[in-house]
Amino acid sequence: MKKDISIGVIGSGTMGSGIAQITAKHQLNVLLFDVEKDVLSSNIKRIHSRFDRLVEKGKMSEDECEDAKKNILPTTKLEEMADCAFVIEAAPEKIDVKKEIFKKLDEVCGEHTILATNTSSFSVTEIGSITNRPDRVAGMHFFNPVPLMPLVEIVKGEKTSQQTIDLLVDLGELVNKLPVTCKDTPGFIVNRVARPYYNEALKISNERLASIEQIDKIMKVSGGFKMGPFELQDLIGIDINYTTTESVYGGFFGDSRFRPSYDQQRKVQAGTLGKKSGGGFYNYEA
Amino acid sequence: MERNQAGGFIIMKPSTDQKTLYVVGSEMIAGSIMKDIEKKGFRLATKEELERERQNVDLVIETTCLDLEKKKANLQMIEAAVEESTLILSSVLSISATESASFLNNPSRLVGFGILGSWEEAALVEVAPALQTDEEYLDQVSNLLSEFDKEMEVVQDEAGLVFPRILSLIINEAAFALNEGIASASEIDIAMMKGTNYPMGPLAWADKVGIDNVYSVLMGLHRSLGEERYRPAPLIRKMVHAGWLGEQTGKGFYET
Ligand SMILES: NC(=O)c1ccc[n+]([C@@H]2O[C@H](COP(=O)([O-])OP(=O)(O)OC[C@H]3O[C@@H](n4cnc5c(N)ncnc54)[C@H](O)[C@@H]3O)[C@@H](O)[C@H]2O)c1
Numbered sequence: 001m002k003k004d005i006s007i008g009v010i011g012s013g014t015m016g017s018g019i020a021q022i023t024a025k026h027q028l029n030v031l032l033f034d035v036e037k038d039v040l041s042s043n044i045k046r047i048h049s050r051f052d053r054l055v056e057k058g059k060m061s062e063d064e065c066e067d068a069k070k071n072i073l074p075t076t077k078l079e080e081m082a083d084c085a086f087v088i089e090a091a092p093e094k095i096d097v098k099k100e101i102f103k104k105l106d107e108v109c110g111e112h113t114i115l116a117t118n119t120s121s122f123s124v125t126e127i128g129s130i131t132n133r134p135d136r137v138a139g140m141h142f143f144n145p146v147p148l149m150p151l152v153e154i155v156k157g158e159k160t161s162q163q164t165i166d167l168l169v170d171l172g173e174l175v176n177k178l179p180v181t182c183k184d185t186p187g188f189i190v191n192r193v194a195r196p197y198y199n200e201a202l203k204i205s206n207e208r209l210a211s212i213e214q215i216d217k218i219m220k221v222s223g224g225f226k227m228g229p230f231e232l233q234d235l236i237g238i239d240i241n242y243t244t245t246e247s248v249y250g251g252f253f254g255d256s257r258f259r260p261s262y263d264q265q266r267k268v269q270a271g272t273l274g275k276k277s278g279g280g281f282y283n284y285e286a
Numbered sequence: 287m288e289r290n291q292a293g294g295f296i297i298m299k300p301s302t303d304q305k306t307l308y309v310v311g312s313e314m315i316a317g318s319i320m321k322d323i324e325k326k327g328f329r330l331a332t333k334e335e336l337e338r339e340r341q342n343v344d345l346v347i348e349t350t351c352l353d354l355e356k357k358k359a360n361l362q363m364i365e366a367a368v369e370e371s372t373l374i375l376s377s378v379l380s381i382s383a384t385e386s387a388s389f390l391n392n393p394s395r396l397v398g399f400g401i402l403g404s405w406e407e408a409a410l411v412e413v414a415p416a417l418q419t420d421e422e423y424l425d426q427v428s429n430l431l432s433e434f435d436k437e438m439e440v441v442q443d444e445a446g447l448v449f450p451r452i453l454s455l456i457i458n459e460a461a462f463a464l465n466e467g468i469a470s471a472s473e474i475d476i477a478m479m480k481g482t483n484y485p486m487g488p489l490a491w492a493d494k495v496g497i498d499n500v501y502s503v504l505m506g507l508h509r510s511l512g513e514e515r516y517r518p519a520p521l522i523r524k525m526v527h528a529g530w531l532g533e534q535t536g537k538g539f540y541e542t
Contacts, residue, residue, distance in 0.1 A: 150480040151476070151481035153477065180473040181473065182468050182473065182477075185466065188468075189468065189473070189481070190482050192463060193460045194456075195459065196452060196458075196459055200452045201452060204444075204448055204451065208442060209444050209448070210439075210441040214439060217410075218410065218439055218441075218449050222408065223449055225484070226483050255514075256514045257462075257514075
């Protein structure tokens with residue numbers, strides 16, 4: 001059943017296209033924004049082919065697929081977001097870029113539009129403070145890959161109203177995600193509580209108490225984790241993992257619980273980033 | 287099986303057909319080892335047997351965790367009760383094997399081991415030789431663990447080894463987050479299971495493995511390495527003092 005709600009999505013990259021995909025699939029109108037027309041159209045083509053694959057796998061009917069595709073409209077003008085009920089921002093993780101987007105959205109969007117950011121590392125409060133509606137600004141933090149990961153963190157800034165949080169929780173449920181709410185603190189829940197899985201594994205390896213192979217094996221066999229900390233870093237990208245650690249460490253003003261590892265930094269400096277570069281903690285070259 | 291409150295050691299006598307073990311311990315793990323020992327058809331010796339005469343047993347398992355004074359006393363009591371060459375497998379959740387071995391006159395026969403949670407459910411046991419340990423004792427541990435159908439992983443010696451150390455730090459971070467009021471216990475647990483595929487939420491996991499054990503690992507690392515990084519979350523410390531240890535006491539982060 002088509003729902004008469006429009007969602008603006010800012011940025012059509014990894015996260016933005018995932019958010020647009022699940023939103024359109026759940027019969028909501030999506031206005032997908034990107035700065036470059038051709039980037040946008042090629043990203044929309046990618047979303048379309050993902051819908052096609054769902055049809056092939058029997059997870060979606062032909063009709064549903066056509067509807068979902070029609071639900072996504074491209075735009076390169078933020079002004080067109082004026083009538084959206086929600087706008088979810090998934091632009092690059094640069095504070096100046098985000099602040100500029102929120103300033104503009106605050107100007108062009110209707111009074112009731114809720115503005116949400118998918119930021120992983122910035123304060124939602126800081127982003128909200130650039131607008132004249134900080135009560136209607138919150139975090140809506142999805143996980144990669146968006147269509148597969150069930151969780152979404154709904155982040156309450158200092159001035160975010162409870163109504164805004166409630167509406168975003170409803171929106172999360174509408175697109176079949178599991179929303180959990182949390183306060184605006186560094187790393188929110190997941191990126192913070194997951195740090196020791198990587199950081200302590202790196203420290204144990206650095207202290208030569210066990211090899212990376214041993215650590216991965218022990219965490220899988222004794223802990224029941226699907227992947228060991230080093231395999232997982234290789235999959236996520238060691239650079240991405242390192243950046244997250246650095247930002248949480250900074251957010252806590254250098255609390256030693258989050259101190260990054262120079263071994264990990266060396267991998268990043270060497271461009272040995274994991275699977276995507278053919279090697280990380282393990283070698284993936286054929 | 288009656289548990290002796292004196293401390294936390296288990297003695298096993300595999301030299302005859304029916305192997306004899308002796309168990310003293312109040313830790314959760316001591317209880318679960320005892321159960322497994324019975325299941326495997328070994329005999330549990332009594333405390334009186336041990337006190338009567340110096341026993342020729344082949345193995346002692348010692349599990350004292352949090353109270354290091356008691357651990358030292360227990361190790362010395364074991365040393366007085368068994369032959370000088372007897373292997374002592376000692377839990378190193380909260381102290382290194384090397385430091386534990388230093389309490390003994392013959393430190394070469396101590397080997398550290400660590401699991402977090404139930405012994406019966408553990409498929410793998412991490413084992414760490416002390417700096418003083420003689421190689422032959424590691425072979426004995428290897429034989430013993432295969433009798434228990436456990437896989438052995440030999441790592442280097444430091445309090446908490448690998449899995450207990452990493453899991454305790456994850457739980458500690460979840461407890462800090464809970465204490466700061468960023469989300470509820472169940473929200474934190476759901477987030478970790480659904481946002482990053484954890485097999486259990488960290489706080490429910492703490493209740494299962496015992497909050498006293500998690501606290502032991504954190505205290506052990508904090509004391510041994512002297513880094514603020516290992517400071518136990520205030521909430522965990524208080525829960526241990528209040529006797530809210532998780533499933534074993536019916537109350538932890540959740541009520542059971
Ligand atoms: N990738 C992840 O695993 C992940 C997970 C959770 C949250 N996030 C967050 O999501 C956001 C987006 O990350 P991503 O991985 O999708 O990045 P990305 O680089 O894949 O996508 C960013 C998109 O934004 C577009 N863009 C560039 N400048 C812009 C501007 N000024 N205004 C609007 N759009 C612009 C780019 O063309 C690109 O399509 C970031 O805030 C990131 O922290 C990422």
